[in-house]
Amino acid sequence: MCEASKNIYLPHLATIEEIIQETHDIRSLKLIFQDEQVRENFTFRAGQFAEYSAFGAGESTFCIASPPTRKGYIECCFRAVGRVTEALGSLEVGDTVGVRGPYGNAFPIEEFFGKNLVFVAGGIALPPLRTVIWNCLDLREKFGDITIVYGARTENDLVYKRELKEWQERSDVRLVKTVDPGGDGPDWDGQVGFVPNVLGEAAPSAANTVALVCGPPIMIKFTLPELEKLGFTDNAIYTTLENRMKCGLGKCGRCNVGNVYVCKDGPVFTAAQVKAMPQEF
Amino acid sequence: MTKTISEKNLRLLIDALARQGKRIVGPKSDGPITLYAPLADGEELVLDEQPRRSAKETFFPLCETILTYEKGKEGVTVTNADCSRIPETVLIGARPCDAAGAPVLDAVFAWDTNDPFFLERRKKTTVLGLACTRADEACFCTAVGLSPADPKGADLFLTPLVGGGFACEAHSEKGETLLETHAGLLATADGEKSLPAAEPTVGTMNLEAIKAWLDTHFEDPLWDEIAARCAGCGTCAFLCPVCHCFDIVDEGGEIRGARRKSWDACGFGKFTQHASGHNPRDIQPQRFRNRVMHKFTYYQDKFGQTLCTGCGRCLRNCPAGIDLVEVLEQIQAEG
Numbered sequence: 001m002c003e004a005s006k007n008i009y010l011p012h013l014a015t016i017e018e019i020i021q022e023t024h025d026i027r028s029l030k031l032i033f034q035d036e037q038v039r040e041n042f043t044f045r046a047g048q049f050a051e052y053s054a055f056g057a058g059e060s061t062f063c064i065a066s067p068p069t070r071k072g073y074i075e076c077c078f079r080a081v082g083r084v085t086e087a088l089g090s091l092e093v094g095d096t097v098g099v100r101g102p103y104g105n106a107f108p109i110e111e112f113f114g115k116n117l118v119f120v121a122g123g124i125a126l127p128p129l130r131t132v133i134w135n136c137l138d139l140r141e142k143f144g145d146i147t148i149v150y151g152a153r154t155e156n157d158l159v160y161k162r163e164l165k166e167w168q169e170r171s172d173v174r175l176v177k178t179v180d181p182g183g184d185g186p187d188w189d190g191q192v193g194f195v196p197n198v199l200g201e202a203a204p205s206a207a208n209t210v211a212l213v214c215g216p217p218i219m220i221k222f223t224l225p226e227l228e229k230l231g232f233t234d235n236a237i238y239t240t241l242e243n244r245m246k247c248g249l250g251k252c253g254r255c256n257v258g259n260v261y262v263c264k265d266g267p268v269f270t271a272a273q274v275k276a277m278p279q280e281f
Numbered sequence: 282m283t284k285t286i287s288e289k290n291l292r293l294l295i296d297a298l299a300r301q302g303k304r305i306v307g308p309k310s311d312g313p314i315t316l317y318a319p320l321a322d323g324e325e326l327v328l329d330e331q332p333r334r335s336a337k338e339t340f341f342p343l344c345e346t347i348l349t350y351e352k353g354k355e356g357v358t359v360t361n362a363d364c365s366r367i368p369e370t371v372l373i374g375a376r377p378c379d380a381a382g383a384p385v386l387d388a389v390f391a392w393d394t395n396d397p398f399f400l401e402r403r404k405k406t407t408v409l410g411l412a413c414t415r416a417d418e419a420c421f422c423t424a425v426g427l428s429p430a431d432p433k434g435a436d437l438f439l440t441p442l443v444g445g446g447f448a449c450e451a452h453s454e455k456g457e458t459l460l461e462t463h464a465g466l467l468a469t470a471d472g473e474k475s476l477p478a479a480e481p482t483v484g485t486m487n488l489e490a491i492k493a494w495l496d497t498h499f500e501d502p503l504w505d506e507i508a509a510r511c512a513g514c515g516t517c518a519f520l521c522p523v524c525h526c527f528d529i530v531d532e533g534g535e536i537r538g539a540r541r542k543s544w545d546a547c548g549f550g551k552f553t554q555h556a557s558g559h560n561p562r563d564i565q566p567q568r569f570r571n572r573v574m575h576k577f578t579y580y581q582d583k584f585g586q587t588l589c590t591g592c593g594r595c596l597r598n599c600p601a602g603i604d605l606v607e608v609l610e611q612i613q614a615e616g
Binding site for chain 2: 006007008009010011013015034053055056057058059060079081082085095096098216217242243244246247249250251252253254255256257258259261264278280281
């Protein structure tokens with residue numbers, strides 16, 4: 001046999017403990033590793049990703065959406081849009097999935113100690129920031145003000161609805177949620193508008209603050225100038241690149257932007273790093 | 282003391298190695314073409330043709346099982362693929378452009394983490410390289426720093442002699458061992474002259490100047506101009522000794538099946554397509570640019586090597602007639 005510990009493509013097995021239907025086509029899975037040693041020894045940092053597999057369909061890349069401060073399980077969140085995600089989406093509680101990881105770099109959370117944090121997310125791009133948000137909330141005293149600006153097309157497209165409510169009710173978090181015009185229902189109590197505009201109106205101070213931005217390329221494109229207007233420098237803005245990946249190990253040749261391998265050098269980059277890359281993402 | 286081997290004894294060497302249970306791979310006729318393929322005996326070895334496909338399959342098969350799975354009442358059982366089944370192999374008659382490919386690929390398969398499948402095959406394979414005495418108009422190994430007589434990647438290197446037979450030079454311990462084990466088939470060189478090595482018409486190129494131009498011309502009309510006719514068929518990548526992009530796919534049924542690594546190509550339209558439909562390399566010129574950039578600058582940045590051995594297969598076989606040498610010459614002229 002290839003020594004199992006040496007087959008870098010071999011996944012850990014995990015059991016689906018809980019399924020949360022976030023929207024009509026987005027699901028969260030709470031996963032528990034089946035092997036006791038893995039369960040105890042699996043550690044990761046906020047921002048890292050994994051390869052999740054539905055056996056028979058294949059592997060897909062998502063971030064680890066739960067915070068490293070919560071032990072014993074991990075969570076992932078995905079929209080059912082392809083062969084693998086549809087297969088993962090059809091699994092039930094108790095079923096087995098594969099997990100390879102954790103891979104990639106992480107948000108330098110320790111460097112954020114003592115600073116204010118502004119999270120800006122759009123649509124299904126909240127999960128890569130949600131891991132950081134909870135990581136920071138679990139260490140709340142280490143950070144200054146925490147502002148979360150999150151938007152989706154419609155009220156129904158927002159993910160982590162229960163947690164949004166929780167954040168909204170906390171006095172130590174400022175949540176600004178928004179939907180695109182026309183996306184609000186009768187009970188909508190948030191803003192109406194495109195994330196970058198709503199961020200501009202919310203106008204969080206850039207003083208001693210880092211901004212963490214995740215969203216579709218178009219949202220990021222319009223968010224960066226807004227942050228700049230607010231006084232954020234490119235080194236104080238962090239984002240993740242969500243390139244298509246297969247191996248996650250810097251070998252399969254798919255996720256590169258110029259000579260940067262997103263799976264190894266990323267997925268977390270500062271805006272300064274992103275701007276220095278060939279603009280192909 | 283340089284050793285020599287007659288062509289007859291080279292074929293007998295294959296028979297002897299096969300009798301030891303080794304898998305022998307070498308150039309072999311397959312209808313009208315020549316391919317690197319398992320040889321049943323020494324007579325099958327073709328010595329005067331460059332195989333249509335590269336020898337990379339010896340180390341990196343087109344499709345390879347990395348695990349198997351079986352679903353049962355108790356959940357899923359995953360079985361690790363059996364690397365020990367990879368047979369001891371002798372790759373014989375590898376052209377310098379093919380033998381040189383394996384060490385180039387070591388860089389990517391053994392950096393940071395080790396790909397056990399590639400490395401196990403490398404460990405278990407002895408490469409007998411063969412100098413070229415003939416080049417065609419597509420050959421350009423000299424342009425990428427190799428030569429028709431370069432033993433890079435070969436454990437034992439064979440150089441054709443005037444009047445028949447080959448000089449054999451060991452370039453590794455594996456090569457030495459092979460010479461010692463089969464000393465009876467060898468003779469000691471006695472002033473025989475080597476046939477002159479081939480001389481590719483392309484000559485040398487300034488790879489540094491090419492890289493410098495690439496590093497500053499991510500946006501350039503050249504990319505549209507060259508790649509307008511690229512069909513994105515992936516032939517160039519599949520024939521290339523060092524293109525190594527791969528996919529990981531599950532094949533099989535609901536109950537049992539296998540997960541496999543299989544070749545992929547950055548020229549394919551969906552290679553980089555996101556789940557949302559967004560594609561960072563949406564059009565063919567962007568994909569072609571990535572191919573050239575990966576070979577002549579990104580791989581240099583990462584591993585200090587050029588991801589090209591100048592075998593000429595991509596230009597020889599491109600259905601759209603795209604000529605990488607012309608592209609490099611054009612870049613060199615602009616830079």
